[in-house]
Amino acid sequence: MYRNVEELIGKKKASSTGCLKAKNGEIIMEKDKILERWSEYIKELFDDERKEIEVMKGNFAGPPILKDEVRTAIWKMKNGKATGPDNIAAEQIKALDEFGINQ
Secondary structure, eight states: OHHHHHHHHOOOOOOOOSOEEOTTSOEEOSHHHHHHHHHHHHHHHTOOOOOOOOOOOSOOOOSOOOHHHHHHHHHHOOTTOOOOTTOOOHHHHHHHHHHHHHO
């Protein structure tokens, strides 16, 4: 039944004409010129004229970290959270107390 309905209605399919418009608007029919135009189009599409990013050089160490800042950071840590890439839990750091801050 579905086949008969499709035959009566006719399925619309996009057909390729084998031609392409050049930059100047003329129609290209030859395969090599079509491929050449596609190559040109892709180069234009990915052409990037942005200037290069300047890499900053220098010492970015900044001021030393104060012990009070470390204490505050440890105090704000929540218990029961997953460990980071170092596999050290907040509870372990808190258990070190002043010994961990002085080291």
